[in-house]
Amino acid sequence: MFWHGRPFLRILLFFATGILVARLFYTDIQLPAAGFIFLLSFLILISAVLANHIKSFKYSWTTGLLLDITLFVAGFTLTVRQNRQNEVILSKSPEAVWEGKLLTEPMQRAKTVRFILKIIKRADSDRILPRSVKVLAYLKTDTLPQGMHLGNFVVFRGKMGRVETPKNPGEFDYRRFLQDRGIRYRVFIDKANWKSLPANSGFFLPAIFSRWRNKLLQSLRSQGLSKKEYAVAAAILLGYDQLIGPGLHQDFTAAGAVHILCVSGMHVGIVFLIFSFLLSFLLRFKKGNTLRNILLLIVIWAYALLTGLSPSVSRAATMISLFILAGIFGRGYDNFNILAASAFLLLLLNPMLLFDVGFQLSYAAVAGILMFYFPIYRSVYFGNKILQTVWAALVVSFSAELGAFAIAAHYFHQFPLYFLLTNMAVFALSYLIIFSGLAFLTFSWIPFINKLLAVILAKSVSILILIVHFVASLPHSAVYDLYFPWLKVVLVFALLIWSYYLFIHKNLHMLVPALATMVLLLGLHTLRQARLLRQEKFIIYSLHHHTAIDLIQGKTHVLLTDSLALAHPSELGYSLKNSRIAMGLTEKAHPLSQNFHSTFLYYQSGFGQMDSLRFYIPPPKKHIYPKLHKKICVDYLIFRSPGKTKLAEVAKSIHFKKVILDATLSHWAVKSLEKQAKLLDINYINLRERGAFIFDFRKK
Secondary structure, three states, X not given: OOOOOOHHHHXXXXXXXXXXXXXXXXOOOOOOHHHHHXXXXXXXXHHHHHHHHOOOHHHOHHHHXXXXXXXXXXXXXXXXXXXXXXXXXXXXXXXXXXXXXXXXXXXXXXXXXEEEEEEXXXXXXXXXXXXXXXXXXXXOOOOOOXXXXXXXXXXXXXXXXXXXXXXXXXXXXXXXXXXXXXXXXXXXXXXXXXXXXOOOOOXXXXXXXXXXXXXXXXXXXXXXXXXXXXXXXXXXXXXXXXXXXXXXXXXXXXXXXXXXXOOOHHHHHHHHHHHXXXXXXXXXXXXXXXXXXXXXXXXXXXXXXXXXXXXXXXXXXXHHHHHHHHHHOOOOOOHHHHHHHHHHHHHHHOHHHHHXXXXXXXXXXXXXXXXXXXXXXXXXXXXXXXXXXXXXXXXXXXHHHHHHHHHHHHHHOEEEOOHHHHHHHHHHXXXXXXXXXXXXXXXXXXXXXXXXXXXXXHHHHHHHHHHHHHHHHOOOOEEEOOOOOHHXXXXXXXXXXXXXXXXXXXXXXXXHHHHHHHHHHXXXXXXXXXXXXXXXXXXXXXXXXXXXXXXXXXXXXXXXXXXXXXXXXXXXXXXXXXXXXXXXXXXXXXXXXXXXXXXXXXXXXXEEEEOOEEEEOOOOOXXXXXXXXXOEEEEEEEEOOOOOOOHHHHOOOEEEEEEEEOOOOOHHHXXXXXHHHHXXXXXXXXXXXXXXXXXXXXXX
């Protein structure tokens, strides 16, 4: 059995399954805490009794089964209880005065400053909340307020509101994303409706390290680095990625080097290796190894706190700490068991980490390295040390990508083809960047040395940016629009496990499940292609700033949209990208103001027909319609911004069955049109409230 001698693998499996079931199906139920504590205690007691009394191997499985059930119930209970603790009703409250504490550093955006608050009480009524509540706050200002930092207390006036649920098919669920981080509300604060309170936070470790990070960033900023160099250096060294622009981020993503822009396990590992070397002189003393290990623990967790304790950093720090502790106590260890133990400890503290993208990618990548690095590395030997080092770097990169590929494809829908080429440069330059960067941060107070180290750092970062940009600009640098649902991700991981046993451990029994998994993957792909060829849909998306209408027949489609969206197509990406990839559609669009004819669509002067479905979009500036004896018949009348045309006026020329109120319409325009529709006894659909309208010809 794969988990024989690796108990934490089994513990993690059932504990994580309990978390997953609770997250997917039971996040809103009420659990009696005392009852579940009693149930857990009872299961543990029975397991202990059975383990002590059952001597026959025939019935020994019952003890293991009870322990597995106990772990499942523990994960389930912990997840539901944490979700319920975050559920404090604030949205029904009117605009009020609140007191809160900053849990993150403020981040400057275009017209707002964004940060997360822990609400402590209603300041205007002295109402202490039963539990502290996390709130996503936006301060309406274009400049970062002085003296506003993590750990500070603020008082402000505002109305708490819930983040909207997704309105379009496949749209990123930002509400669920925030809930997984314990954030149920958001608030917009006017510039004049807040003030900072005197610092009385006491000893708050994250705030102390955050202040240190701000000072180090200021030292780095003062060295004359270019905007891009400073942005990349700040992200690599201190996890401050707020200055990375979309273009630069896309270059790193397409080149397969985006992982270096956020402090991850690689960065923590490099820091560990650097300080392990620097502290190696302690090994000469009698208790030097123990002292060295203790200092390494302090350094690793200090760096993790300094960079913000992201899930990938927490994983790396926890895992390295377990390795160090095993060395201190002289215990042997298994790499997979250590990896599972670190995951279990982090999930025990915060079960919702299981659904964090960074957490998933980090563990998948390390699992890939543990499974495939040594077998592949040992398969080829070079007599030259430089070539052997290059080979090792290539194998590490390939193994990590092998483990993380499926999850990355699910979330980001792309795969960098030249990641091995890029990671060669990243592997070499990351040591130089992190070493020179840490040296600069340590000696930033010494005039001449800090200048020298800053030049080395700037040149290293500049070379990295040039290499990444070169790789990203190569033809076919990445495969885009990959469709990877979770079922496909699971099957890919299953295939990796079968392949591991088949090729690494020469277990021929894994040949049948490996082939079966490949057939399932091929079958999923074939079924999807057949479904895409049969699809026929009419979709009006719910977007606040743009009108977007998809007319789809098989893999052929037309996207009708406004001129602003055509000029800035990326503005549609957030809401439409996932659904368009799922439906196999391209990004091509056609303006609403121009006529269009094809084999399945006729569109002219606002009138459109696809199959038997007819629709009409009134021009924004047309307010007068002639009274016709024989009216033009359409199924849907689509009103979009500004929506000043009267329904009764349109009805003089056009007979329509239903009115669709586009999400671009203002609140007052929607209310006016709803009132008109009720007076004329006409059915209507409000896309702002309902979400996207989808007419499936196959289901009519």
